[in-house]
Amino acid sequence: MKIGIIVHSQTNNTYSVAQKIQESLKEAGNEVEVKRVSMVGGDRPEDKKKIQLENPPDISQYDVLIFGAPVHAFALAPAMQIYMEQLPSLKDKKIALFVTKKLRFEWTGGSRAIGQMKNLCQSKDGIIMGTGIVVWNKNRDEKITELVKYFAGLF
Numbered sequence: 001m002k003i004g005i006i007v008h009s010q011t012n013n014t015y016s017v018a019q020k021i022q023e024s025l026k027e028a029g030n031e032v033e034v035k036r037v038s039m040v041g042g043d044r045p046e047d048k049k050k051i052q053l054e055n056p057p058d059i060s061q062y063d064v065l066i067f068g069a070p071v072h073a074f075a076l077a078p079a080m081q082i083y084m085e086q087l088p089s090l091k092d093k094k095i096a097l098f099v100t101k102k103l104r105f106e107w108t109g110g111s112r113a114i115g116q117m118k119n120l121c122q123s124k125d126g127i128i129m130g131t132g133i134v135v136w137n138k139n140r141d142e143k144i145t146e147l148v149k150y151f152a153g154l155f
């Protein structure tokens, strides 16, 4: 299976999780690529209008997609939102979603960001297989291992 892991990551937390997912899915015999969503302009909520994507990753070649992003201001990081809004149809694509975040409380944006990603994918007929939230605290390695194992079992 050809799997694309598409991530936005400013300080590499999300990217490092993507690399671990890639490693595990490769070991299971898949062809897996990690692509970054980068932008010119700001990535703060107040900069949203200024954001322009730089070479947005093409998803057409992948059977399975994993989207990852940080939580910003209790919501999905704006660059990822803009990227996902401009995606073509996701019909027949199996999809997993994850976010990383710093604050441990439930109401600090993780579920909201996952909900935003889910809605964007479902509006384009994608099939959501699973989701995960990694809180970037001292227990994160355990959580990342759990997420990697969970995602490996989804496809």
Ligand SMILES: Cc1cc2nc3c(=O)[nH]c(=O)nc-3n(C[C@H](O)[C@H](O)[C@H](O)COP(=O)(O)O)c2cc1C
Pocket (backbone or CB within 6 Å): 008, 009, 010, 011, 012, 013, 014, 015, 043, 044, 069, 070, 071, 072, 073, 074, 075, 100, 101, 102, 103, 104, 108, 109, 136
């Ligand atoms: C502008 C900004 C806003 C953030 N807002 C939140 C937030 O609302 N809730 C939260 O839990 N973490 C928040 N964070 C922390 C990031 O989500 C967290 O550090 C994440 O793991 C960063 O991922 P990255 O290294 O892939 O960019 C914020 C970080 C930045 C830079």
